[in-house]
C-alpha cells in the first residue's frame with residue numbers, strides 16, 4: 001500500500017512541478033509518521049523515503065531507538081529525522097539529541113533553549129521558523145510582521161542554524177483556498193533574504209490536502225502523513 005501511495009504522490013509532485021516550471025528534484029518529501037507503528041515507518045524507508053517526521057518527542061523516542069538499533073534497518077543510515085510538531089521547552093534536550101531538523105521554532109525563548117542544549121552536545125541544530133500565516137486561535141508560529149526581526153535576533157545564536165520557514169495552512173474546504181497562505185510564506189522568505197546575508201532556503205509547506213498548491217507556490221519540503229500511510 002505504501003509503495004502505491006508513494007507512486008501516486010510522486011506523480012502528483014511531477015505534475016505540480018510541471019505546471020510550475022520546476023524540477024521534482026527540488027522537492028523533499030518528509031513522511032510524517034505520527035501515530036503510525038514501526039513497521040509502517042520501516043516500509044516507507046524500504047520504499048525510498050529518507051526523511052521521517054514526527055510531532056511528539058515522547059511518542060517518537062521508542063520508535064527512534066528501535067529504528068536505530070535494529071540490524072535489519074541499517075539502511076536507516078542516510079535517513080533524516082524531522083520534528084514537525086509543537087516543541088515544549090522541557091523536551092528540547094531530547095529533541096536536540098535526535099532530530100536533524102526542527103520545523104517548529106517560534107519564539108526567542110525556545111531558540112535560547114535549543115541553542116543551550118545544542119551547545120552542550122557540540123551540535124549546531126538545523127531549524128525552521130514556524131510562521132502563523134492564518135489567525136486561528138490555537139495555532140502556533142510567529143506572526144509574519146514580527147518574523148524578520150525575531151529571525152535576525154535568533155540568527156545570532158551560535159548553535160542554531162536557521163534554514164528556512166514552515167507553515168501549516170488553515171483547514172479549508174478546497175485546497176485552492178490555501179494558496180494565499182503559501183504565497184505569503186514564500187514572499188516572507190524573499191523579504192527576509194533581502195535583509196540578511198545568510199539565506200533561508202527551505203520552505204516547509206504542503207500536507208496531504210494541499211501539497212500540490214504548495215508546490216505551485218514554491219514549497220521545497222512537503223510534510224505528508226495520510227497520503228503516504230493511508231490507503
Ligand SMILES: *Cc1c(COP(=O)(O)O)cnc(C)c1O
Pocket residue numbers: 032034055084085168207208209223224225226227
Ligand atoms: C500530521 C502533520 C502533517 C501531515 O498531515 P497529513 O494531512 O496527514 O499529510 C504535517 N505537518 C504537521 C505539522 C503535522 O502535525
